[in-house]
Amino acid sequence: MLNRKLYVIYAILLLIALFTMVALWRFSHNRTLPVRDxxxxxxxxxxxxxxxxxxxxxxxxxxxxxxxxxxxxxxxxxxxxxxxxxxxxxxxxxxxxxxxxxxxxxxxxxxxxxxxxxxxxxxxxxxxLNKQVLVQRTAQANNHNPPIRNQLQLANKTLYIPKDSPSRVRLENLQHEIGDTIIIKEEPLYSSEQLIILVAKGEIDFAVCDKKIAENASEQFPEIDIETDISFTQxxxxxxxxxxxxxxxxxxxxxxxxxxxxxxxxxxxxxxxx
CATH class of the missing domain: 3.40.190.10 (Periplasmic binding protein-like II)
Structure with a gap:
């Protein structure tokens, strides 16, 4: 008889604990931060x-x-x-x-x-006003293979961007425009400048970044080509x-x-x- 009463008490305490946890979870997810204007x-x-x-x-x-x-x-x-x-x-x-x-x-x-x-x-x-450009190696730095100039040539190519880069939206739209797959690799550890260095060194073939960042980098790395636009002026x-x-x-x-x-x-x- 005593054990049965203890079981009932434990069950009630467990229900109270569960109810409290659910209430706290709802409060933490539903509360709104004060307006800061x-x-x-x-x-x-x-x-x-x-x-x-x-x-x-x-x-x-x-x-x-x-x-x-x-x-x-x-x-x-x-x-x-x-x-x-x-x-x-x-x-x-x-x-x-x-x-x-x-x-x-x-x-x-x-x-x-x-x-x-x-x-x-x-x-x-x-x-x-800015635009995104394709960073690739020049022909001289890439075994005399000419740089890509037509966006249709990006089909099945792997393009690197920093993680959460706004360039991803543009590249996803570009896939629909060319009617083919573009492999988009988001790098969590590298900035645009670091990806450009990897292209210059031949460790990756393509990166996408803002035109001005690419222009600055091209002064230091003459082996990169940045003449192919990925987007219109934005x-x-x-x-x-x-x-x-x-x-x-x-x-x-x-x-x-x-x-x-x-x-x-x-x-x-x-x-x-x-």
């Missing part, structure tokens, strides 16, 4: 930005930090009277997670905007949360002021001029 940012006095480390956006030169995204964000912070707090993350997907979790306010990198992305995030007016922007419309309006206003003052053009010409 322009007013909250100005009250804190800090603009949190995440960007990627590369030869255009953000990099260390000697004992100074340089880069298009870095200088642009500093110019905006000066205009707005805010302090910039910059985080670095090579993964675009992870940057979006940081944005959703209020760990940053802006993804300050060149993002080709798609319809799917617009459903989830807000994007500034275009920051730059409008690329910064991203903010869907519930931060005031921040978006402020950013567009600041960009306009920087253009009117000539500051934007000076920064742009330093990193993107031909």
């Amino acid at each position: 322009y007013k909250d940012i100005t009250q804190e006095g800090t603009l949190r930005i995440v960007t990627e480390y590369n030869s255009i956006g953000y990099y260390v030169s000697g004992d100074t930090i340089e880069g298009f995204q870095y200088e642009l964000s500093k110019a905006i912070a000066s205009l707005a009277g805010l302090e910039v707090q910059t985080a670095l993350d090579m993964s675009l997907d992870n940057s979006f997670r940081m944005l959703e979790q209020n760990k940053c306010d802006i993804i300050a990198r060149n993002i080709p905007v798609t319809t799917e992305m617009r459903e989830k995030y807000l994007f500034t007016e275009p920051i730059v 409008l690329q922007s910064w991203a903010v949360r869907k519930n931060s419309p005031e921040l978006l309006d402020s950013l567009n206003s600041w960009f306009q002021q920087l253009r009117e003052k000539g500051i934007y053009d000076r920064i742009y010409q330093r990193y993107y001029s031909e």
